[in-house]
Amino acid sequence: MLxxxxxxxxxxxxxxxxxxxxxxxxxxxxxxxxxxxVIQEYESGKAIPNNQIIGKLERALGAKLRSKK
Known part of the structure; x- marks a missing residue:
């Protein structure tokens, strides 16, 4: 597993x-x-993505952060 x-x-x-x-x-x-x-880890690439946190970030920033797979 990756x-x-x-x-x-x-x-x-x-x-x-x-x-x-x-x-x-x-x-x-x-x-x-x-x-x-948490933010620092996301921006430095150390974080393990958590969809709940990413969702909160997207709402707070009013931006889509995830690229479509």
Whole structure:
């Protein structure tokens, strides 16, 4: 089984969407009720994707982060 990590597309999309909203990682984390470390792990590609968290991120940023498979 593959060790699932955040895709480079998701990392880029997340960072871009957050910067477009002029938000810090901490502000975004607070918005979705997660620790800033979670955002940092997603943006650095260390996180194991969690659809619930990704869904919250997409809603908070008003952007689609996942690329269609």
């Amino acid at each position: 060790d699932e990590r955040v895709s480079s597309d998701l990392k880029k999309n997340l960072m871009q969407a957050r910067l477009d909203k002029k938000m810090t990682q901490a502000q975004l984390a607070q918005m979705i009720n997660e620790k800033p470390q």
